[in-house]
Every structure is written in structure tokens, then in C-alpha cells.
Amino acid sequence: MSRYTITVTGTATRQGRSDSDAVIGYDPPLRTYFLQAFPHDVTDDPALWLGTHDHAFETLQDLHDAAVAHGYCFMPLPAVVAAKLIKDKVPVASPGAPRRRSG
Incomplete structure (x- = not known):
């Protein structure tokens, strides 16, 4: 699991x-x-916590849209963080995994 520190700000609401x-x-x-x-205010959980279910946000845009719907924004992301997040999503084949042939 990747984790990067960013700034989240409130939108109009x-x-x-x-x-x-x-x-x-x-x-x-x-x-x-x-x-x-x-x-x-009460628990150890974050007050805003998005992405807790399987396939909840498959793209950064999906996550951004959900944050905006909750009244928050995290864009623009620093370029380095955005690139790392996209790379983190790409599955890495294990050494023993069979390779797919293009045909």
C-alpha cells in the first residue's frame, strides 16, 4: 500500500x-x-476517509470527484505524487507468473 502526504482543502461548502x-x-x-x-473529533479514524471498499475508486479522477462531492479538494497533486500513484496501481508480475502472449 502506498501512502503520500498531501494537502486537502475545503471547497465552497x-x-x-x-x-x-x-x-x-x-x-x-x-x-x-x-x-x-x-x-x-471522537475516534482515531479520519473524519474524511474515502476508498475503503473493493474497486471504490479505480482512477484518481474518481477519487477527486468523490472528494468534491464531500466538499473537499486535493488537486492539483504534486507531479511527483501523481506519477507515483499511477505507478503504484500498475500490477507487477511475480517472477514465476506466466506471461501473456500477444497474438
């Missing part, structure tokens, strides 16, 4: 909120991008 310790990443077992931001 949540202006003034900002979390510079938010985390974005890719979870290979769940096959989804995820976003965690804003400490919860």
Missing part, C-alpha cells in the same frame, strides 16, 4: 478547512485509491 497532513495512496488488495484527511 467547507471553506476555511485545510489538512496539510492528509494521506492519499493506492491499496492493491482493495484495488482502489484512497484518501484520509481531518482527524475525527
